[in-house]
Amino acid sequence: MEERIQADAVLVGAGIMGATLAALLQQLEPGLSVLILERLERVAAESSAAINNAGTGHGANCELNYTPRDGHGHLNLHKALAINGAYEQSLQFWAALVEQGALPNPGVFLHQVPHYSLVWGKEDGDFLAQRQQHMAALPQFDGMAFSQDHVVLKDWFPLVMEGRAPGEVMAATRYGRGTDVDFGALTESLLGWLQKQPGVELRLNHQLRDLHHGNGLWHLEVSHHRRRIQVDSPFVFLGAGGSTLLLLQRSGLGEAKGYGGFPVSGQWLICQTESLITQHWAKVYGKAPVGAPPMSMPHLDSRWIDGRRSLLFGPYAGFSSKFMKQGSLLDLPASIRPHNLLAMVGVGLRESHLVAYLLQQLRQSPEDRLARLRHFLPQARPEDWHLAIAGQRVQIIKHEPGRGPQLKLGTEVVAAADGSLAALLGASPGASTAVTIMVELLQRCFPKLFQEGRWPQRLAQLLPYDPSTGDSTTLGRCRQRCDAILGLREV
Numbered sequence: 001m002e003e004r005i006q007a008d009a010v011l012v013g014a015g016i017m018g019a020t021l022a023a024l025l026q027q028l029e030p031g032l033s034v035l036i037l038e039r040l041e042r043v044a045a046e047s048s049a050a051i052n053n054a055g056t057g058h059g060a061n062c063e064l065n066y067t068p069r070d071g072h073g074h075l076n077l078h079k080a081l082a083i084n085g086a087y088e089q090s091l092q093f094w095a096a097l098v099e100q101g102a103l104p105n106p107g108v109f110l111h112q113v114p115h116y117s118l119v120w121g122k123e124d125g126d127f128l129a130q131r132q133q134h135m136a137a138l139p140q141f142d143g144m145a146f147s148q149d150h151v152v153l154k155d156w157f158p159l160v161m162e163g164r165a166p167g168e169v170m171a172a173t174r175y176g177r178g179t180d181v182d183f184g185a186l187t188e189s190l191l192g193w194l195q196k197q198p199g200v201e202l203r204l205n206h207q208l209r210d211l212h213h214g215n216g217l218w219h220l221e222v223s224h225h226r227r228r229i230q231v232d233s234p235f236v237f238l239g240a241g242g243s244t245l246l247l248l249q250r251s252g253l254g255e256a257k258g259y260g261g262f263p264v265s266g267q268w269l270i271c272q273t274e275s276l277i278t279q280h281w282a283k284v285y286g287k288a289p290v291g292a293p294p295m296s297m298p299h300l301d302s303r304w305i306d307g308r309r310s311l312l313f314g315p316y317a318g319f320s321s322k323f324m325k326q327g328s329l330l331d332l333p334a335s336i337r338p339h340n341l342l343a344m345v346g347v348g349l350r351e352s353h354l355v356a357y358l359l360q361q362l363r364q365s366p367e368d369r370l371a372r373l374r375h376f377l378p379q380a381r382p383e384d385w386h387l388a389i390a391g392q393r394v395q396i397i398k399h400e401p402g403r404g405p406q407l408k409l410g411t412e413v414v415a416a417a418d419g420s421l422a423a424l425l426g427a428s429p430g431a432s433t434a435v436t437i438m439v440e441l442l443q444r445c446f447p448k449l450f451q452e453g454r455w456p457q458r459l460a461q462l463l464p465y466d467p468s469t470g471d472s473t474t475l476g477r478c479r480q481r482c483d484a485i486l487g488l489r490e491v
């Protein structure tokens with residue numbers, strides 16, 4: 001007999017986004033019946049797995065693409081401040097859960113590591129100096145330091161400076177309160193705790209196949225091995241990573257019309273040579289090559305994966321028509337519909353530099369990859385580094401009124417007008433901003449509960465610093481508390 005299940009909320013996908021939304025719902029409305037469906041046999045096995053992303057806690061202190069200059073040479077800090085505020089909210093939420101005993105010792109998923117931006121040449125050095133002057137004056141980036149002096153740079157990242165000519169023009173900024181996050185371990189911890197809470201159920205090997213809306217409920221067709229299961233719920237979150245677009249299209253939601261997706265895959269070089277790992281305690285971000293998408297900024301990182309430290313360099317971009325690492329080659333063609341065809345073709349024509357960049361990346365030989373690594377590490381030896389496949393990012397394509405077809409590199413929540421379904425598209429800045437994205441999603445889908453005041457009150461306890469206020473006193477107080485709980489310190 002076919003199984004039929006009912007739940008107050010169904011969350012599709014057990015990655016960091018689904019886990020974060022489930023944790024927020026549990027904190028706001030304990031006892032709510034929440035069903036989490038995951039197609040794989042493990043949680044966090046797609047983009048949220050540590051090996052599939054760079055694990056940078058994006059606080060916007062080292063990523064140069066968040067601080068562009070306008071046509072007049074003025075620095076635009078808007079995006080950096082938004083992302084910094086969002087990451088601060090993630091830290092606050094994790095701290096609140098650690099304090100409750102819901103999350104374990106933060107060392108399981110969070111490590112402090114200074115964040116650096118590094119550039120070459122006079123022009124980029126001047127830009128970096130201007131950027132540091134503006135940013136260090138703000139409480140959000142207080143303590144950011146700048147140097148062009150090789151002696152200082154050698155102290156900051158000795159491996160990067162080994163074998164450099166003394167006259168090489170370089171400049172860097174340093175921000176001590178940077179982090180590396182194992183989002184896979186965090187997701188596992190969150191879901192491990194959630195499964196012990198009344199009302200929360202996680203079902204692995206359960207794949208959402210189809211869904212439609214009728215009589216005030218979403219009706220989900222789910223497969224579990226060869227069995228079919230019907231799930232009914234008034235609220236559905238599609239947090240299926242790259243596959244979200246395909247599921248959203250199946251939902252028939254009017255708001256989903258016009259959206260398409262373009263997958264970009266990533267690769268890393270990984271080093272497990274102990275003597276090198278111990279000499280580099282840093283995330284060093286450079287500038288994206290001309291014509292490359294911003295997420296291809298090269299960086300050399302200290303990484304902690306399942307508690308083990310390594311070095312990671314990349315990303316090298318690639319192309320696969322799959323929307324997930326464990327997806328199907330038919331994902332991209334299956335996502336092309338009459339309503340998004342024009343936008344897809346328009347972006348293909350307009351973003352020819354991206355296509356050229358991807359083709360160039362695909363043609364790279366191991367020697368080409370080594371040459372790029374040696375720009376950062378002049379003394380790198382091929383035998384210390386091996387290639388690993390990272391996750392898939394599906395970039396959003398859509399037609400925007402007045403702007404035409406656009407390739408969007410951020411994330412976007414698509415929600416039904418009645419709030420009964422929400423879906424998360426895109427992947428950047430991603431996991432670091434999960435808490436802010438999920439709070440905004442809840443505000444859009446449950447406006448009445450926010451108007452009633454109970455949810456905002458509880459949220460204010462969990463996330464006392466509201467970045468939109470820019471209130472430096474509260475920020476300072478919250479940071480102190482967070483840092484004490486999460487084991488971060490001034491370095």
Ligand SMILES: Cc1cc2nc3c(=O)[nH]c(=O)nc-3n(C[C@H](O)[C@H](O)[C@H](O)COP(=O)(O)OP(=O)(O)OC[C@H]3O[C@@H](n4cnc5c(N)ncnc54)[C@H](O)[C@@H]3O)c2cc1C
Pocket residue numbers: 012013014015016017018037038039040043044045046047048049052053054055056057058183206207208209239240241242243244247265266315390391392393424426427428429430431432433
């Ligand atoms: C190369 C790369 C580098 C990145 N670097 C960073 C970084 O440094 N910092 C950062 O903050 N973010 C980074 N990100 C982004 C970050 O990894 C993602 O934003 C985040 O992991 C997305 O989480 P998610 O839960 O939405 O998706 P996922 O982790 O992909 O989870 C989606 C889940 O849905 C499941 N699923 C799919 N279809 C179905 C279905 N039909 N039924 C049931 N379940 C389904 C999947 O199996 C999967 O478990 C990076 C991403 C990539 C690809």
